[in-house]
Amino acid sequence: MAADIWKVADLLRGDYKRHEYGQVILPFTLMRRLDAVMAPTRDAVRARDRELDMQNKQRPLEIAAKLPFYNTSDQNFTTIAADAPSTAKNLRDYINGFSPSVREILARFDLDNEITRLASAKILYQVVGRFAAMRDLDKLDNHQMGYVFEHLIRMFAEDSNETAGEHFTPREVIKLMVNLLITPDKDTVLGEGQVINILDPACGTGGMLTAAEDHIKSINPNATVYLYGQEINGESWSICQSDMLMRRQRGQIHFGNTFSDPAFADMKFDYMLANPPFGVEWKKVKEEVENEAELGHAGRFGAGTPRINDGSFLFLQHMISKMEPVEGKGARLAIVFNGSPLFTGAAESGESRIRQWILENDLLEGIVALPDQLFYNTGISTYFWILSNRKAKALRNKVILLDARDQWEKVRKSFGDKRKQISDDQINHITELYVQAVNIAADPEDPDHGKVKIFGTRDFGYHRITVERPLKLRFEITEDTLAALESAKALAKWDGRDALVEALRGSVGAVWWTKKEATNALHKAVAEGGAQWPKGTSLLKGLWSAVSVSDPEGEVQTAKDGSVLPDPDLRDYENVPLDEDIDTYFVREVIPHVPDAWIDHDKTKVGYEIPFTRHFYVYTPPRPLAEIDAELRELEAQIQKLLGEVTR
Numbered sequence: 116m117a118a119d120i121w122k123v124a125d126l127l128r129g130d131y132k133r134h135e136y137g138q139v140i141l142p143f144t145l146m147r148r149l150d151a152v153m154a155p156t157r158d159a160v161r162a163r164d165r166e167l168d169m170q171n172k173q174r175p176l177e178i179a180a181k182l183p184f185y186n187t188s189d190q191n192f193t194t195i196a197a198d199a200p201s202t203a204k205n206l207r208d209y210i211n212g213f214s215p216s217v218r219e220i221l222a223r224f225d226l227d228n229e230i231t232r233l234a235s236a237k238i239l240y241q242v243v244g245r246f247a248a249m250r251d252l253d254k255l256d257n258h259q260m261g262y263v264f265e266h267l268i269r270m271f272a273e274d275s276n277e278t279a280g281e282h283f284t285p286r287e288v289i290k291l292m293v294n295l296l297i298t299p300d301k302d303t304v305l306g307e308g309q310v311i312n313i314l315d316p317a318c319g320t321g322g323m324l325t326a327a328e329d330h331i332k333s334i335n336p337n338a339t340v341y342l343y344g345q346e347i348n349g350e351s352w353s354i355c356q357s358d359m360l361m362r363r364q365r366g367q368i369h370f371g372n373t374f375s376d377p378a379f380a381d382m383k384f385d386y387m388l389a390n391p392p393f394g395v396e397w398k399k400v401k402e403e404v405e406n407e408a409e410l411g412h413a414g415r416f417g418a419g420t421p422r423i424n425d426g427s428f429l430f431l432q433h434m435i436s437k438m439e440p441v442e443g444k445g446a447r448l449a450i451v452f453n454g455s456p457l458f459t460g461a462a463e464s465g466e467s468r469i470r471q472w473i474l475e476n477d478l479l480e481g482i483v484a485l486p487d488q489l490f491y492n493t494g495i496s497t498y499f500w501i502l503s504n505r506k507a508k509a510l511r512n513k514v515i516l517l518d519a520r521d522q523w524e525k526v527r528k529s530f531g532d533k534r535k536q537i538s539d540d541q542i543n544h545i546t547e548l549y550v551q552a553v554n555i556a557a558d559p560e561d562p563d564h565g566k567v568k569i570f571g572t573r574d575f576g577y578h579r580i581t582v583e584r585p586l587k588l589r590f591e592i593t594e595d596t597l598a599a600l601e602s603a604k605a606l607a608k609w610d611g612r613d614a615l616v617e618a619l620r621g622s623v624g625a626v627w628w629t630k631k632e633a634t635n636a637l638h639k640a641v642a643e644g645g646a647q648w649p650k651g652t653s654l655l656k657g658l659w660s661a662v663s664v665s666d667p668e669g670e671v672q673t674a675k676d677g678s679v680l681p682d683p684d685l686r687d688y689e690n691v692p693l694d695e696d697i698d699t700y701f702v703r704e705v706i707p708h709v710p711d712a713w714i715d716h717d718k719t720k721v722g723y724e725i726p727f728t729r730h731f732y733v734y735t736p737p738r739p740l741a742e743i744d745a746e747l748r749e750l751e752a753q754i755q756k757l758l759g760e761v762t763r
Contacts, residue, residue: 116255117266120144123245130236137271139233139242141350142224144267145357146210147246148260149184149217150192151253152361156180160187173214183363188212196240196247203234206243220356223349223370257325257358262286264320264354269491269531284319284390284451287537288489289326294546295483295501296388296449297330303444304331309338313366314384316373316433317391318344321355325362327388342366345378374429375400377415383439387448389430393493394455397426404429418472419465427456428469431500435478438504445505447480452498454727457482462579462690462722470723474514474572478502481515481549484727486523486535494532496520498727514575515552516568518731519545568730575725576693580701581718583681585711587669590633590662592622605657611647615658618644629670633662681715690722 123143124136131139153160156179163179164172164187176185190209198205207230210221233239255263284292297304304311311331315324324342331338342359343366346352352370359368369378374397397404401423407414415436421428431450438446460466473479483499490497506513522545523535537545548555548563555561556569597616606612618641627633637658641648649658665684672680691700697714705712 116251116259117263117270119249120263120267121270123242126238126241126245130232130238134271137268137350138224139229140267141264141271141354142221142226142229143242143246144264145354146221147192147249148252148255149186149213149357153180153182153184153186154191154253156182157186157191160185161189176214183360184214184217186212186214186217192243192247196244199240202240202243203230206230206239216360217357220353220360223353257362258286261320261322261325261358265322266530268320268351268354284322285489285491285533285536286322286326287539287542288451288485289323290330290539291537291542291545292323292388292449292451292499293327293330294542295481295499295549296386296447297327297334298546299507299550300447301334304334304338306335307337309335310341311338311386312341312343312382312384312439314379314382314387314434314437315342315344315389316377316387316430316437317389318346318355318368319348319351319390321358321368323388323390324355324366325358325364327386328364340365342368343379343382343384344368345371345373347372372400373433374426375403377433379437382437383443383446384437385439385444385446387434387437387446388450389434389448390451391427391430393427393453393495394425396424397429398423419468421456421460421465421469425455425459427452428466431456431473431502432469435473435502441504445503447501447503447505449499449501452500453495454498456500457498457727458724460724462577462720464722467722467724470725471576471721473502474575474723477506477512477572478504479514479572480506480510481517481552482725482727483517483545483549484520484731486520486537488532488534489523489536491531491533494534509553512572514570514572514725515549515556516570516725516727516730517545517549517552518566518727519548565731565733570730573693576721576723577690578693578697579720579722580689580691580697581715582687582689582701582705582709582712583715584685584687584709584713586672586680586682587666588630588663588672589666589669590627590630591664592619592625592662594623596661597623599661600658603657603661605653605660606649609649609654611649614644614646615641615649618646628668630672637662679713693721 120140123140124133127136127139160176160179163176167175176187177183179185186209188209188211190205190212195202195205195209207227210218210226213221230239233242252260303309313324313327315321318324321342321344324344328340328342331340342364344355346355346368347370349370352368356368358364359366367378371378404416404420408416408420411417415433416429418432434448434450438448456466456470479500480503481499481501483501485497485499487496488494501515519541522537522541524538524541526534526536548567552567553569555563555567558564597620600606600612600616600619606615619637621644622636622640625636627636638648649655665682674680689700689705691697697719701714
């Protein structure tokens with residue numbers, strides 16, 4: 116169906132650029148879908164509309180349509196396509212005949228301008244005719260229609276050269292995510308009279324929301340589910356809103372930027388899930404975000420703000436702020452990240468502080484590593500982060516790391532960058548591994564023991580210590596020293612520079628191993644040469660910088676108070692596990708290698724990172740040299756044989 120719809124692009128070619136095809140194809144597909152669904156009750160709606168003599172006809176017309184929307188126009192795609200001269204007029208009449216909810220959806224596409232543009236290009240009639248000829252759009256269920264829209268949007272995104280962050284979530288990935296989010300809560304969901312609120316703050320076309328509801332309904336058909344979402348892309352919002360409309364879904368989808376225009380301000384949610392765009396900057400809303408961050412935890416971003424070029428942690432903090440308090444039912448959330456939020460940011464950076472806050476508040480329940488090449492528009496590796504403010508007792512102050520990177524199978528046909536998929540059996544296996552993680556991690560005999568690890572929340576923290584070593588210098592006058600003095604910025608505006616250089620020229624080749632010796636010799640040379648000795652901190656710094664050379668055999672330099680000066684070029688850093696004594700670590704790991712080193716405790720910082728791949732690294736020894744040599748000889752023999760055949 117998506118491929119058939121895509122053929123309309125043949126009509127647009129020449130009058131539209133490739134990245135503009137979606138401006139026509141998406142709204143027309145949506146209208147044709149609604150047109151097909153409304154067909155059985157179209158005459159009844161028109162008749163009821165003529166009968167009613169009242170201002171607000173909406174509810175009676177919805178009853179007549181047996182749908183939460185309707186169209187009172189005398190037009191439909193068949194009649195519009197049958198009258199070439201009046202195509203634009205009749206199409207506008209048809210659009211104006213929709214119920215207010217549909218007109219709001221279509222308004223996001225700026226259809227009136229597109230109609231004018233198509234009519235000017237003299238292709239409007241052909242486009243309408245092509246859509247009118249499409250069949251079976253009413254026979255697709257909402258999930259299937261969702262696939263159609265997602266395939267179309269993916270094609271447009273590829274033509275628009277969208278960044279790797281602008282992608283849509285494959286349904287099997289959504290299914291796994293929903294399983295991991297809700298399955299541990301199965302007993303809770305099964306309870307009587309369950310009213311469940313679900314939020315996706317970057318909902319796209321709504322696939323995650325509807326999948327979450329379907330999973331909850333499969334566990335408890337009597338549960339009442341409300342779906343809430345927010346989306347900044349007008350086309351995606353329109354498709355999501357139309358899907359909610361056709362499902363008669365309770366809830367609301369808000370159009371706007373989640374950072375600067377957050378919806379549902381006074382609401383909290385039982386479950387949340389999101390796949391926000393990867394590595395997308397938040398420069399446009401920098402002022403709003405930073406103003407809210409200044410409110411501390413009275414706002415959403417109290418833990419800190421990440422780098423300007425990646426808003427992933429802003430989405431996560433927003434979701435945490437919307438969690439139903441643990442004093443009530445508590446909440447669980449799942450979010451898709453790339454690898455960056457695991458470790459990006461040095462100690463006490465914005466990202467590190469956010470990780471620290473999440474872990475110290477025991478919100479992170481688990482991280483699941485997924486195979487690469489799962490998504491349509493990016494082949495990068497991805498991770499599920501699963502958070503909860505009501506973790507099971509066995510997981511208090513603990514975090515599950517689950518490596519599911521080998522759980523995939525090849526797709527029959529690649530879709531963009533998507534070359535792998537996760538089968539239903541693999542989804543069930545990963546879900547079972549997650550639910551049983553504590554038992555599997557504790558049992559070395561379990562076949563999946565190597566895939567699951569349990570860590571304490573403090574295991575991801577560390578002290579970043581600064582290791583200093585003494586500054587050791589010798590002092591000398593060489594041609595390079597004189598050149599350095601002539602070009603030194605500190606001496607550039609000093610009138611005595613040239614005279615100083617000339618006075619020292621006679622000392623070329625001299626070397627001193629203590630600063631005192633050097634000072635005396637330099638003073639003497641300057642005086643004998645009739646030059647001035649530089650005065651002032653800046654000028655002296657320029658002089659000593661030129662004549663000093665770092666040397667491991669040189670004199671240890673000290674400050675005026677007698678303290679040893681550190682050598683910036685030898686400065687190093689160590690990450691010490693948070694719960695390990697810093698001095699004990701230092702004596703064991705550093706002193707044996709550099710006995711003269713010390714720690715600058717004033718520079719010690721606390722950081723948090725989650726080095727996922729390091730914890731699952733398995734050393735593979737290199738192949739024996741004899742085996743490699745044998746293989747090379749075999750390849751050489753094959754090459755000689757092939758060359759022999761060529762030269763016969």
